[in-house]
Amino acid sequence: MKLYRKEGNIVQILSFPNETVEKGDYLLVEDAEAGKALIVQVIDVQFANIPGVLEELLRSLPDGGELLQGEDFDPLEIAPHITYIQDSRLLICKIRATVENENLSPSSSWLPSRSQSTIRKLTISTLLKLAKVDGNLPIALGGTKESSLLTIDASALDGRLNIITGKKETGKSHLSKLLILNLMQYKATVVVFDLNGEYGGLGMTSDGKRNAHYNKIHVLIPSQNFKVALKQLHLHVLLNILIHALHLPGTSAREFRRIWQFLKEKDNLTLHELGEAIRNWHCNQNVRDALFSRYYALVNSGFFTDNIAEATLLEECLFKAKEEGGTIIINLRNTSPIDRQTVVEYVLGKLVELLTSWKLKAVFLLAEEAHLYLRETYWDDIVTRMRHFGIFTTFITNQPDTIRENIYRQADNIFLFNFTNEHDLEVVSRAARVDAETVKSIARDLPPHHCLALGKVVKDFPMVVKVKALDVKTMGETRLFFKDMN
Amino acid sequence: MDTTLPQRFIELSLHSLKHVQNQPLQLNQQTFQQNPIEPLNALQLKLQPIPLKPKTEETTIAAVDTSSIKIGETNKGIIIAVRGANVWKNKRNYGYLRLGPFIFHITEENLKEVYNTLQKAYFTEHNHQTSPNFMQIPMRIASLLERWLQTTLSKTINNGLILFDGSLTAGTADAPTQHMKEILGNARGRNNVVLAFSKMTTLRFNGYIVTDVLLAHKPPYLLEISNLKPKPPLILLGDVYVARLTNGNYAFRLDIDKEISIEKRVEAVEKLLGNDLFFQSYPETLRLAHILCTFTANEVIAMQHFISQKYGLKIVNRPDMHRLLFGPFGKGENRNETV
Numbered sequence: 001m002k003l004y005r006k007e008g009n010i011v012q013i014l015s016f017p018n019e020t021v022e023k024g025d026y027l028l029v030e031d032a033e034a035g036k037a038l039i040v041q042v043i044d045v046q047f048a049n050i051p052g053v054l055e056e057l058l059r060s061l062p063d064g065g066e067l068l069q070g071e072d073f074d075p076l077e078i079a080p081h082i083t084y085i086q087d088s089r090l091l092i093c094k095i096r097a098t099v100e101n102e103n104l105s106p107s108s109s110w111l112p113s114r115s116q117s118t119i120r121k122l123t124i125s126t127l128l129k130l131a132k133v134d135g136n137l138p139i140a141l142g143g144t145k146e147s148s149l150l151t152i153d154a155s156a157l158d159g160r161l162n163i164i165t166g167k168k169e170t171g172k173s174h175l176s177k178l179l180i181l182n183l184m185q186y187k188a189t190v191v192v193f194d195l196n197g198e199y200g201g202l203g204m205t206s207d208g209k210r211n212a213h214y215n216k217i218h219v220l221i222p223s224q225n226f227k228v229a230l231k232q233l234h235l236h237v238l239l240n241i242l243i244h245a246l247h248l249p250g251t252s253a254r255e256f257r258r259i260w261q262f263l264k265e266k267d268n269l270t271l272h273e274l275g276e277a278i279r280n281w282h283c284n285q286n287v288r289d290a291l292f293s294r295y296y297a298l299v300n301s302g303f304f305t306d307n308i309a310e311a312t313l314l315e316e317c318l319f320k321a322k323e324e325g326g327t328i329i330i331n332l333r334n335t336s337p338i339d340r341q342t343v344v345e346y347v348l349g350k351l352v353e354l355l356t357s358w359k360l361k362a363v364f365l366l367a368e369e370a371h372l373y374l375r376e377t378y379w380d381d382i383v384t385r386m387r388h389f390g391i392f393t394t395f396i397t398n399q400p401d402t403i404r405e406n407i408y409r410q411a412d413n414i415f416l417f418n419f420t421n422e423h424d425l426e427v428v429s430r431a432a433r434v435d436a437e438t439v440k441s442i443a444r445d446l447p448p449h450h451c452l453a454l455g456k457v458v459k460d461f462p463m464v465v466k467v468k469a470l471d472v473k474t475m476g477e478t479r480l481f482f483k484d485m486n
Numbered sequence: 487m488d489t490t491l492p493q494r495f496i497e498l499s500l501h502s503l504k505h506v507q508n509q510p511l512q513l514n515q516q517t518f519q520q521n522p523i524e525p526l527n528a529l530q531l532k533l534q535p536i537p538l539k540p541k542t543e544e545t546t547i548a549a550v551d552t553s554s555i556k557i558g559e560t561n562k563g564i565i566i567a568v569r570g571a572n573v574w575k576n577k578r579n580y581g582y583l584r585l586g587p588f589i590f591h592i593t594e595e596n597l598k599e600v601y602n603t604l605q606k607a608y609f610t611e612h613n614h615q616t617s618p619n620f621m622q623i624p625m626r627i628a629s630l631l632e633r634w635l636q637t638t639l640s641k642t643i644n645n646g647l648i649l650f651d652g653s654l655t656a657g658t659a660d661a662p663t664q665h666m667k668e669i670l671g672n673a674r675g676r677n678n679v680v681l682a683f684s685k686m687t688t689l690r691f692n693g694y695i696v697t698d699v700l701l702a703h704k705p706p707y708l709l710e711i712s713n714l715k716p717k718p719p720l721i722l723l724g725d726v727y728v729a730r731l732t733n734g735n736y737a738f739r740l741d742i743d744k745e746i747s748i749e750k751r752v753e754a755v756e757k758l759l760g761n762d763l764f765f766q767s768y769p770e771t772l773r774l775a776h777i778l779c780t781f782t783a784n785e786v787i788a789m790q791h792f793i794s795q796k797y798g799l800k801i802v803n804r805p806d807m808h809r810l811l812f813g814p815f816g817k818g819e820n821r822n823e824t825v
Contacts, residue, residue: 052783059777068774070573070582075496078587081788081795 001119003029004090009108010437011040013091013119014048017084021045021091022145024442024452024464026122028099031112036100038112039122039130040093041462043441048088056086094438096461097131104130106460124148124463131459139182141175141453142468150465152457154186157364160456161383161410162394163403165428166417171449172396173198175415175467176366179394180327183364184216187325189318191351193344195368197333201473208473216326218317222335222343223302229311230269230304235260237349242294244375245341252290255283259291270306271299301339303346314350322360332373340373348378348386355389362390370395371402379403383410400427413455418446431455438462491634494607495568495588498600502591503565503797531691531699531728535707536752538731540760546646547762548574548639551775552632554624557789560799563593566624567789570631571778572639574646575762575771584778585631589789592623604630618659629660633669640672640680647758648673649772650682654724654741655716666723670743679754682724682741683772689714689726689739696728697737705767706731706759708740708752725751729767731759736767 001019004012011029015021023042030037047053072079095108124144128134128151135153144150157179164172180190180202192199203217204210220226230238235257242248242256259277263269278291298304305311317328330347332340354360367374374382382393383406395403401423408414408431416439419425425443429436433455442452442464454462552570559565569586590600598617608630618626632651639648656666673680689696689711696711709728716722724741742751763770793799 050784050787052785052787055780055782056784059782068580068582068778070580070584070778073492073583073585074587075492076499076587076589076792078589078785078789078792081792082785085784085788085791 001027001091003112003114003117003119006111009095009435011038011093011095013040013093015045015089015091017087017089021089021121023445024145024462026096026124026127026461027091027093027119028122029112029117029119031117033116034110034112036098036110036112038095038108039097039099039104039127039461040095041438042091042093043438044092046090046092048090050085050088053086056082092441094435099130102130124150127461127463131461133457133459133461137186139179140468141178141451142465144463144465150453150458150463152453154183154188156457157183157392157394157413158362159387159392160412161387161392161407162413162415162455163408163411163431164394164396164415164417164451165400165403165419166398166443166446166451167419167421167424168398169448170417170446171451171467172398172415172417173368174449174470175417175451176368176394176396177202177470177472178467180364180366181213181470181472184213184325184327187323188364189321189325189360189362190327190364190366191347192327192329192366193347193368193370193373194329194331195333195372197331198475199327199329200331201475202327202329204473205471206473211472213327216321216324217329218313218321218326219329219331220313220317221331222339226313226330226343227303227305227307227310228314228346229306229308230271230274231308232311233269233346234349234353235264237346237353240349241298241342241345245338245345246294246297248294249290251284252287252294255281255287256291256294271304272306275299297338298342301336301342303339303342314347315354318351318354318360318363337372341375344373345375348391351391352386352389355391360390362392365391365393366396367393368396369399369402370397371399379407383407400424403427405430411455413453413457416443416446416452416454417450418448419443433460434462491604491608491630492585494604495586495631498603499588499590502596502600503589503793530711530713531696532710532712535703535709536727537703538706538708538752538756538759540706541753541756542760543757544577545757545761546574546576546643547649547758547769547771548572548643548646549649549651549769549772549775550632550635550639551651551772551779552628552635553776553779553781554628555781555786556624557589557786557793558799560591560593562595563591563597564620564623565589565591565793566627567781567786568624568628568631569779569781570628570635571775572635573771573775573778574639574643580771580774582774582778585635586779587781587785587789588627588631589793590627592620594620597623601626608634626660633661633665636669637672640669640676640678643673643676643678645677647754647761648678648680649758649769649775650680650741651685651772651776652682653684653726653739654680654682654722654743655720656723657716657719657721663719663721663723670723670745674743674745679746679750680724680743681754681758683729683768684739684741685768687739697739699728699737700735705733706755708755729755731755731767732764734766738767 002014004014021042023045025042027040028037029040097104098107123146125148135155137154138151139154141150141152164175166172183190200219203214239253243253259281263273263277275295278295320326351363397403411431414431416428425440429439450464450466452462452464550572554566554568557565557567567587567589571582571584573580573582601617656663670680687697691699707730711726714726724743727740728737729740730737758769
């Protein structure tokens with residue numbers, strides 16, 4: 001390999017056919033005289049612009065597009081050299097860091113010698129050592145191309161905002177499950193908004209047996225084993241549900257506040273009493289109608305109950321998880337969009353309440369396709385306010401444009417699976433922790449179950465990893481019509 | 487088939503390259519252009535065209551071409567490469583035999599030896615008098631290979647048409663009369679007709695290049711050139727025509743073996759029209775021969791790579807004096823230009 005040119009933080013390296021270099025690989029450009037080396041990452045592999053190649057290709061196909069049949073007497077065996085030159089490649093590389101005395105710095109302000117520099121592949125394991133991607137809480141993500149293990153530190157997810165994105169069936173949920181199980185091992189509390197009911201099997205092996213995590217996995221199904229009593233609710237949580245999920249107008253919300261205070265003073269906060277109070281309240285008929293329609297929406301959701309005994313599971317699970325680690329999976333699969341928002345409003349309100357009062361230390365929240373249940377104002381909340389309360393969110397989506405741009409800008413870690421759509425890549429490339437070229441070039445060619453890890457977990461050295469397999473029961477599979485016919 | 491010449495090519499190529507070990511190689515080169523030797527005389531162009539009708543009667547068509555290029559310079563001399571190709575068309579299919587590239591390191595010391603050894607291997611007792619100079623050597627070695635390839639075809643093809651690149655002018659160091667006669671004789675003996683196409687000509691009629699003379703007549707046709715008497719020792723072994731074989735303004739000088747009857751000559755061109763593809767009035771078989779032997783820039787780099795790898799030559803980029811002196815106006819030297 002030879003250093004060819006440098007422009008900005010991009011270097012071009014000439015590589016020959018006997019040197020196997022692929023997109024995503026790291027190279028070390030060492031200048032012995034300067035006592036420094038550049039760490040660069042290959043973001044694209046192109047054919048070198050060799051003069052005369054077009055003529056060479058045209059010459060081989062002059063017979064109406066078919067190969068010309070003939071015999072070459074090449075006594076000096078020049079043909080392999082021609083192929084060698086023709087197949088030489090140009091590696092487009094991004095400068096990631098400078099190594100000087102085994103210390104890394106992000107500087108790219110110097111230029112190694114073109115004639116004297118030596119270029120060699122830098123193994124991921126060496127890079128991990130150099131970058132000190134290690135720690136006391138290792139999470140093995142999977143294997144790198146060199147079959148070495150890529151291990152990140154769980155603390156790199158702590159207090160961070162993460163995004164897992166990629167097109168359908170590339171392995172996003174699989175990685176989420178891997179992170180959940182590992183976080184749980186370190187006694188973390190994890191809450192999952194499970195839109196498709198696919199996380200329920202985390203406590204079981206693929207053949208349906210209980211695994212070591214079984215007792216730490218708590219699946220809450222709204223209206224079934226997950227209900228809420230009005231008495232447990234704070235007014236602001238219920239108002240959030242009424243205003244944001246059920247779109248209650250401001251005037252009616254004011255009347256509802258009065259009704260709530262009235263019932264609370266009488267210690268009569270039940271669904272039945274709430275209905276009666278609305279019926280008998282002295283207020284405008286339109287306000288009453290508005291309150292009644294929301295009241296029936298709450299009643300019909302089945303999520304609310306007057307039986308306190310039925311309504312303690314969430315808190316119980318959270319406290320249990322606090323002690324020994326655990327995951328609370330809110331299964332939203334069979335919940336209607338409005339009820340879904342109601343449940344999410346309640347869970348987030350409850351989490352904030354428990355965290356503010358230090359009843360919980362911190363929670364890792366995994367939200368699948370959050371745009372389907374998260375109200376507009378929550379996006380900013382999550383990256384600013386909630387983080388300070390101790391809610392560390394990981395968004396999982398196959399529609400990257402549903403996540404706001406400011407979320408990408410502030411994301412600390414991105415786990416990027418394959419995307420071929422230019423628009424999707426454009427959206428993800430707005431992330432502050434990585435350059436657009438890397439995202440666009442590498443993510444496009446990622447095979448299924450391979451992800452490009454970006455951000456703090458890899459100390460800003462983008463790395464491709466094949467996410468390791470998990471022995472957990474797969475759930476939420478797509479129902480197929482032709483499944484049994486083949 | 488006598489294969490002494492290609493064997494000598496290999497031997498001398500390897501032998502000469504042994505002496506370049508670990509020398510610096512300068513890349514800048516000037517390409518050698520062939521200056522065809524044209525007989526000068528007041529010629530006559532018969533303005534009555536000979537009309538042609540393509541004859542589809544199945545006929546084998548074969549063509550020969552060679553090419554040479556200077557790859558670089560060493561302290562002691564130059565490194566050149568030579569390659570040749572025979573192409574044939576038989577039953578609608580093209581086939582080829584390509585020889586080379588043969589790479590030679592030519593120095594003042596070995597120039598005569600290399601050339602004479604190659605010449606002896608092929609011309610036996612003819613024409614040993616003219617040793618080429620440094621500038622001529624690539625073309626001369628290529629010519630030797632070209633004659634050998636022509637001989638091969640003249641001794642193997644039957645009832646076919648053999649296409650040469652250039653003219654049928656003999657009496658030069660490149661084309662000894664006796665030898666050219668032998669090639670043509672061999673071809674005739676197997677009922678072949680040799681047709682030589684020149685891409686460029688300096689022959690003029692009324693001040694115009696003969697191939698620029700346009701007639702109202704619809705192609706394909708031939709115009710006969712007569713009264714062409716070259717200066718001795720040059721002789722013409724063919725009769726010269728202007729061939730306009732397709733529509734458009736493309737015409738070529740065409741030399742056809744003198745010993746062939748006029749009817750047979752016309753029939754040969756008609757068979758060529760009926761059996762080969764024509765684009766811009768030029769036969770595809772000959773075009774392929776040219777394409778196959780021409781060196782591309784990529785191949786030049788590959789050969790430089792070969793000699794630097796195998797013989798440890800250090801490639802040095804000599805400053806281009808034209809560029810140095812005249813900046814963007816200095817366009818004298820072209821790197822890796824194909825010949």
